[in-house]
Amino acid sequence: MSLRTLRPSTLAGVDVTFEVSDHLLTLPEGQATVLAEKLRLFAAGQFRDDVRKLEELGTSRDWLAGTREAADLIEMALVDERSGPVPLVRGDVADAVFQVLRISYVDASARAGAAGLVEALQALSEPGG
Numbered sequence: 001m002s003l004r005t006l007r008p009s010t011l012a013g014v015d016v017t018f019e020v021s022d023h024l025l026t027l028p029e030g031q032a033t034v035l036a037e038k039l040r041l042f043a044a045g046q047f048r049d050d051v052r053k054l055e056e057l058g059t060s061r062d063w064l065a066g067t068r069e070a071a072d073l074i075e076m077a078l079v080d081e082r083s084g085p086v087p088l089v090r091g092d093v094a095d096a097v098f099q100v101l102r103i104s105y106v107d108a109s110a111r112a113g114a115a116g117l118v119e120a121l122q123a124l125s126e127p128g129g
Contacts, residue, residue, distance in 0.1 A: 016077045019085040020094070020120040027113055032074055035114075038100050039071035050103050063099045066092025090124055098125060 016032035018025050027035065041047060042064060051061060070093045073086045088094040098121035101114055 014078055014080060016074055017085040018088050018097075018117055020088045020117070021124055023116075023120050024085055025113070025117045025120060027117065029078065031114055032078060035097070035100060035104075036071045036074040036078065038104065039067045039074070039096060042096070042100060043067035043071065054099060054103065059099060063092065063095035066094070066096035067100070069093050070096040088121065088124070094121055094124060097121060 014029050015026045016029070018027070038047075042051070051064070055061065073093065077086050088097060098118065101118045101121070104114075
């Protein structure tokens with residue numbers, strides 16, 4: 001057995017954990033990467049049709065203000081520049097993550113992942129949440 005096989009892989013997946021109202025919810029690396037990329041694209045003015053769809057559903061464009069910061073927080077977690085969960089409290093960053101996940105495909109059976117995060121952020125966005 002060579003030393004190469006004994007060393008841990010540096011390509012191991014890095015899950016991203018979010019904290020929403022004292023709940024910890026984790027997205028696998030791939031889902032977190034896609035979420036960060038989408039947030040960054042929304043911040044750059046892409047996906048105008050999706051923004052219009054959300055407006056038709058009664059959602060203002062205010063959430064767009066948090067897209068860049070949300071993307072930065074997720075990317076920092078992915079490259080391990082910060083420790084601990086990414087906090088999502090009521091405000092622009094949480095709204096940005098919620099709206100992007102809301103218009104993305106989310107497997108409802110994945111309660112611990114994206115679906116659980118959508119559910120927790122929806123509860124947070126409700127009055128008294």
